[in-house]
Amino acid sequence: MAPQRFREQYDQIQRSMPDVPLAIGPDDAGEFLYEKGVVLARDGEEARIVEDTVRRHFTAFAGLSADQVRRAGPESNRSGITRIRVADPGQGDGSGDPAVANALRALREPEGRTGRRLVGRNHVVSIAVNACPGDEPVPVEAGARPNPAAADGSHTPDGAVGVLVVDTGLMNDYRSYPLLAHTRGDAQVEECGEDGVLRQYCGHGTFIAGLVAAVAPDTDITVRGTLNDAGAILESEFGEKLFETVDRDGWPDILSLSAGTSNGRTDGLLGVDAFMRELRRQRTLLVACAGNNSSATPFWPAAYADLPGFEDAVLSVGALRGDGEYGACFSNHGAWVKAYAPGERLISALTGFDTPVPYVYQHSTYDDCRYGFGYACTCRHPRHTGALSEEGGSGKPDQVMFEGLAQWSGTSFATPVAAGMIAAHMSARAETDPRAARRQLMDANSEVAEVRGAKVPALVPATWRPVPVALPSPRT
Structure with a gap:
């Protein structure tokens, strides 16, 4: 169970981001916050590998059809990162996100053709999450x-x-x-x-x-x-x-x-x-x-x-x-x-x-x-x-x-x-x-x-x- 104080701050940050469903990770352990239903990948070939892998492995589990696994945008930016939708972010509560966890597992080592990590959660970067x-x-x-x-x-x-x-x-x-x-x-x-x-x-x-x-x-x-x-x-x-x-x-x-x-x-x-x-x-x-x-x-x-x-x-x-x-x-x-x-x-x-x-x-x-x-x-x-x-x-x-x-x-x-x-x-x-x-x-x-x-x-x-x-x- 995540510390009570972390949950208090989860609630407060969620209110500050009303349009972004958030989850506590990893698996409700209370170490960080991240966006539900979405993973990050680098633009281009790596983003395509992530999309194809997610479609093959668990679209049914995530409650999505194959054509619903798609880029959530932006596809081109200076940071070179694409958001990819892997589940309906409205499902479940803030206690972790199994669809995102499964996407990470599906793309675990060996990591495709690049030899490096292909996918990650979309974390909340914050001054606020502090257990003290x-x-x-x-x-x-x-x-x-x-x-x-x-x-x-x-x-x-x-x-x-x-x-x-x-x-x-x-x-x-x-x-x-x-x-x-x-x-x-x-x-x-x-x-x-x-x-x-x-x-x-x-x-x-x-x-x-x-x-x-x-x-x-x-x-x-x-x-x-x-x-x-x-x-x-x-x-x-x-x-x-x-x-x-x-x-x-x-x-x-x-x-x-x-x-x-x-x-x-x-x-x-x-x-x-x-x-x-x-x-x-x-x-x-x-x-x-x-x-x-x-x-x-x-x-x-x-x-x-x-x-x-x-x-x-x-x-x-x-x-x-x-x-x-x-x-x-x-x-x-x-x-x-x-x-x-x-x-x-x-x-x-x-x-x-x-x-x-x-x-x-x-x-x-x-x-x-x-x-x-x-x-x-x-x-x-x-x-x-x-x-x-x-x-x-x-x-x-x-x-x-x-x-x-x-x-x-x-x-x-x-x-x-x-x-x-x-x-x-x-x-x-x-x-x-x-x-x-x-x-x-x-x-x-x-x-x-x-x-x-x-x-x-x-x-x-x-x-x-x-x-x-x-x-x-x-x-x-």
């Missing part, structure tokens, strides 16, 4: 300072390092935060619902931009709302959107990406394969989050850092807990995670600088860490009750107010900290090659932390302040 309550922001006390604090330095228009943040858009009042004075990009489309309450994940891209600007003041930051307001997009669309973004803005020095998905495989995502191969030919460094499911399962695109040929092009980043000594309970881990940075209870810009904005928690904290950790992790502290967790229950969700800065946790935020450190290194050394800067920074770094018994590289900004990890004393 740390993925909701927390108000900070009046007068709180950002953490990491703003580093010394100034913005130089002619020499600033270009950082592209692919995420949700910028909040309307982001320019009220001085560190974001030189930031540009897409606006958040709908910040609040009809009730005036801030929507979940709104402000995610703004928070990330604030972290980059704090660690590396001499940056030109562009934020693109590629992930839409809900922070989720289908894999089949994601690769194309990435191409559109770099076509629009040019290839940046550093691309900061705080989203992804697992897929149960070790060879990447079909939907972003073309973009990743093009990235490898560019000079851009992709800094990508390792994900927040406390798992060693590869999380893509971050896990490309462990694939041959991508070692210089991708840096995968996990999260350290508040004291910086160990990995955060929620952080994914494994040999494919190449660096860790502070990612628990960071403080950056959110919204409400001009007018305070209310927010209602969607998920409840737990009595104990859901991963068995003994420190004051974000699974259980600070306590709050969420609307999705209490549907049909007797609890009342907690409402808070945001007035500018917020505290937030996740590998989503460790990632821009690491990206900012590389950008700051480029500025300090007059280094114009971001991949060379990454190597120099990692080679010179002596900081280490412990993650699951292993010593790992820790990228810790000088302006970051550790936060207590002991549980607070009970009220008397």
Whole structure:
């Protein structure tokens, strides 16, 4: 059975994609979300092989006639991917999709004439699927300072390092935060619902931009709302959107990406394969989050850092807990995670600088860490009750107010900290090659932390302040 929190987020993401029936995979295990009734294949000969194989093997089982197995479009795009319908997506519920699973089995090794994988699920690439309550922001006390604090330095228009943040858009009042004075990009489309309450994940891209600007003041930051307001997009669309973004803005020095998905495989995502191969030919460094499911399962695109040929092009980043000594309970881990940075209870810009904005928690904290950790992790502290967790229950969700800065946790935020450190290194050394800067920074770094018994590289900004990890004393 998938964790309750994953199901809560499944429901929320499904509401944000009302025209896309979604399933939980693999086989209801709660590792990722994907589009029902559809598989992905590369355009051309490989798509034809997939269609022919599906027709031969299980059209009757899937409830389709042979002529109903067809391309769901588009047939030609920059990412080189075709959606192929293999079942009626209206059948069944979200607990897996047997027709898609059968299509994957029918095209398992040996994989046709190409010698490579022919077919894959159409996954949801998201900032949202996180089994830990740390993925909701927390108000900070009046007068709180950002953490990491703003580093010394100034913005130089002619020499600033270009950082592209692919995420949700910028909040309307982001320019009220001085560190974001030189930031540009897409606006958040709908910040609040009809009730005036801030929507979940709104402000995610703004928070990330604030972290980059704090660690590396001499940056030109562009934020693109590629992930839409809900922070989720289908894999089949994601690769194309990435191409559109770099076509629009040019290839940046550093691309900061705080989203992804697992897929149960070790060879990447079909939907972003073309973009990743093009990235490898560019000079851009992709800094990508390792994900927040406390798992060693590869999380893509971050896990490309462990694939041959991508070692210089991708840096995968996990999260350290508040004291910086160990990995955060929620952080994914494994040999494919190449660096860790502070990612628990960071403080950056959110919204409400001009007018305070209310927010209602969607998920409840737990009595104990859901991963068995003994420190004051974000699974259980600070306590709050969420609307999705209490549907049909007797609890009342907690409402808070945001007035500018917020505290937030996740590998989503460790990632821009690491990206900012590389950008700051480029500025300090007059280094114009971001991949060379990454190597120099990692080679010179002596900081280490412990993650699951292993010593790992820790990228810790000088302006970051550790936060207590002991549980607070009970009220008397």
